[in-house]
Amino acid sequence: xxxxxxxxxxxxxxxxxxxxxxxxxxxxxxxxxxxxxxxxxxxxxxxxxxxxxxxxxxxxxxxxxxxxxxxxxxxxxxxxxxxxxxxxxxxxxxxxxxxxxxxxxxxxxxxxxxxxxxxxxxxxxxxxxxxxxxxxxxxxxxxxxxxxxxxxxxxxxxxxxxxxxxxxxxxxxxxxxxxxxxxxxxxxxxxxxxxxxxxxxxxxxxxxxxxxxxxxxxxx
Amino acid sequence: xxxxxxxxxxxxxxxxxxxxxxxxxxxxxxxxxxxxxxxxxxxxxxxxxxxxxxxxxxxxxxxxxxxxxxxxxxxxxxxxxxxxxxxxxxxxxxxxxxxxxxxxxxxxxxxxxxxxxxxxxxxxxxxxxxxxxxxxxxxxxxxxxxxxxxxxxxxxxxxxxxxxxxxxxxxxxxxxxxxxxxxxxxxxxxxxxxxxxxxxxxxxxxxxxxxxxxxxxxx
Numbered sequence: 001x002x003x004x005x006x007x008x009x010x011x012x013x014x015x016x017x018x019x020x021x022x023x024x025x026x027x028x029x030x031x032x033x034x035x036x037x038x039x040x041x042x043x044x045x046x047x048x049x050x051x052x053x054x055x056x057x058x059x060x061x062x063x064x065x066x067x068x069x070x071x072x073x074x075x076x077x078x079x080x081x082x083x084x085x086x087x088x089x090x091x092x093x094x095x096x097x098x099x100x101x102x103x104x105x106x107x108x109x110x111x112x113x114x115x116x117x118x119x120x121x122x123x124x125x126x127x128x129x130x131x132x133x134x135x136x137x138x139x140x141x142x143x144x145x146x147x148x149x150x151x152x153x154x155x156x157x158x159x160x161x162x163x164x165x166x167x168x169x170x171x172x173x174x175x176x177x178x179x180x181x182x183x184x185x186x187x188x189x190x191x192x193x194x195x196x197x198x199x200x201x202x203x204x205x206x207x208x209x210x211x212x213x214x215x216x217x218x219x220x
Numbered sequence: 221x222x223x224x225x226x227x228x229x230x231x232x233x234x235x236x237x238x239x240x241x242x243x244x245x246x247x248x249x250x251x252x253x254x255x256x257x258x259x260x261x262x263x264x265x266x267x268x269x270x271x272x273x274x275x276x277x278x279x280x281x282x283x284x285x286x287x288x289x290x291x292x293x294x295x296x297x298x299x300x301x302x303x304x305x306x307x308x309x310x311x312x313x314x315x316x317x318x319x320x321x322x323x324x325x326x327x328x329x330x331x332x333x334x335x336x337x338x339x340x341x342x343x344x345x346x347x348x349x350x351x352x353x354x355x356x357x358x359x360x361x362x363x364x365x366x367x368x369x370x371x372x373x374x375x376x377x378x379x380x381x382x383x384x385x386x387x388x389x390x391x392x393x394x395x396x397x398x399x400x401x402x403x404x405x406x407x408x409x410x411x412x413x414x415x416x417x418x419x420x421x422x423x424x425x426x427x428x429x430x431x432x433x434x435x436x437x438x439x
Contacts, residue, residue: 052321052354066313068320078309090296091282097289102270135270 006031009046009058011038013209015108016069017057018160018199023073025195026156027080039216070100073156085153096147099139100157106132107161114172115210116219126172133180140186151193159190159200166203167210225250226278228264230257232425234327235287236275237379237418242294244414245302245370288319291375304372318358318365319376325351326380333391334429335438345391349398356402363408370412378409378419385422386429 006024010017010033024031036046036056049065050058059066059075066075077085086093110132113125136158140146146154165176165187177184190196225243227250229236243250255264255274267276267283276283277290279297284290295304305312329351332344355377359365365373388394396403409415433439 061310064310066310066317068317071313071316071320074316075309075313078312090293091279091284093296094284094289094293097292098270098284098286101286101289 005062007060008033009036009043009049009056009060010034011036011056012201013206014056015160015164018163019069019156020057020059020072020076021199022156022159022195023076023085025198026083026085026151027076029076029080070104070157073153077153083150085156087147087152092147096153099146099154102135102139103154103158103161107136107158108164111161111164111168114168115214116217122172126174129168129172130174130179133176133183137180137182140182142182144189145186151190155186155190159187159196162187162190163200163203163206164210167207170207171210223248224278224280226253227251228253228255228261228267228274228276228278230255230274231420232382232428233274234379234383237382238287238375239275239277239290239294240418241370241375241378241414242291242304244418245304245375246294246298247301248294248298288316288323288376291319291372295372302369304366304370304375306366306371315365315372318355318373321351322355322373322376322380326377330380330383330387333387334433335436345393348387348391349393349395352395352399352402356399356405359401359405364405370409370415374409378406378415381406381410382419382422382425385426389426390429 006029008017008020008024008031010021012035021031021033034043034045036043038056042054045060046056046058047054049060050067053067055067057067057069057072059072061075061079066072073085086096110125110129114122114129117125139154143149145151146158169175191200225248227236227239227243229240229252231254240252253261253263255261257274260272264274264276265272267278268274268285271285273285275287275290276285277293278284279293284293291304305315326348329344329348332340333348336344362368365371365377384395410419
């Protein structure tokens with residue numbers, strides 16, 4: 001099997017794309033990364049393989065597209081069995097999917113609100129974001145990873161967004177570590193993994209990206 | 221081991237209906253508990269502390285929340301009968317994608333039809349029909365989204381049919397007129413007892429919405 005069999009339509013700064021890259025790295029799958037210019041003009045392949053949302057990531061496996069990052073990670077897990085990203089018991093799997101769904105619904109949007117707002121609205125946004133972090137700490141408990149002893153599905157769903165935390169901290173004038181120390185420790189633990197360190201971008205580069213994004217979107 | 225199944229639900233909820241259908245398809249006996257959402261039970265708050273929402277499937281005392289997560293759980297535990305997801309990993313990903321599409325679109329756009337007016341309302345009417353069209357396209361010539369039998373997407377989507385009188389009256393359209401193939405699929409689903417017994421009467425849902433509109437001062 002060659003890298004051409006697996007193509008990822010990607011954007012380096014997207015936490016959703018990071019999920020898929022980490023999953024593929026964990027499974028030791030060779031893949032071709034195709035960078036999409038989301039502001040300049042989406043490629044023909046992106047428009048035809050994800051006509052409903054025209055968003056990245058899209059995994060194209062032997063010519064067939066899979067869309068929506070959490071669904072793609074599930075597909076990667078089911079297609080390449082080893083090592084398993086989800087636990088084997090149906091109840092533990094349901095817990096993992098529930099937590100991933102919570103993170104999907106809450107984390108990125110809560111963070112985005114921080115850099116899209118000012119003054120009082122921003123203070124509220126920071127407060128809401130911290131509440132989400134506290135819920136994540138409840139999910140984590142005293143475990144090393146969300147799933148237990150091993151790095152798995154929920155860790156993969158969550159770790160990419162943490163590369164945006166530095167930007168949120170600067171704009172919102174707070175420190176994640178002050179409010180969610182266990183989560184901070186979990187972040188450092190994950191960053192020790194080769195697969196994660198390879199994929200996660202430099203938070204400073206993400207911060208610069210957000211500054212430009214703010215300008216482009218007219219949030220000053 | 222005793223197999224105790226409890227469903228915390230609310231009778232007009234399409235999300236709760238999904239689980240009712242799945243449990244019926246699999247022939248699983250369960251205790252149904254209707255919640256008063258203005259006065260949530262201690263059990264609901266204990267079983268779903270994160271969202272405090274229904275439906276919650278409680279299996280041998282352990283809760284599973286979020287309807288699509290619970291559907292997959294039901295499919296995995298009771299895997300001897302009426303499989304909802306296919307075995308091929310690509311087809312599974314496609315099924316999850318379309319169920320997710322239903323989740324992202326149908327409920328929220330449908331809600332706008334009876335809670336908004338003017339431009340927002342008209343845009344919602346158009347978008348709702350567009351979504352039905354997209355789903356109709358995805359169905360192609362198959363009897364069900366799952367192929368020959370009810371599948372994951374069918375179970376995720378058909379409950380919204382119980383809200384069609386609401387959507388059509390407030391949206392001012394006829395789904396059958398715009399998308400007859402979709403209604404043909406609806407009728408095939410409704411022929412199944414697991415579906416017809418799990419959905420409330422459209423008139424009952426309509427009366428419920430009329431009451432909600434009065435309560436929230438929407439006219």
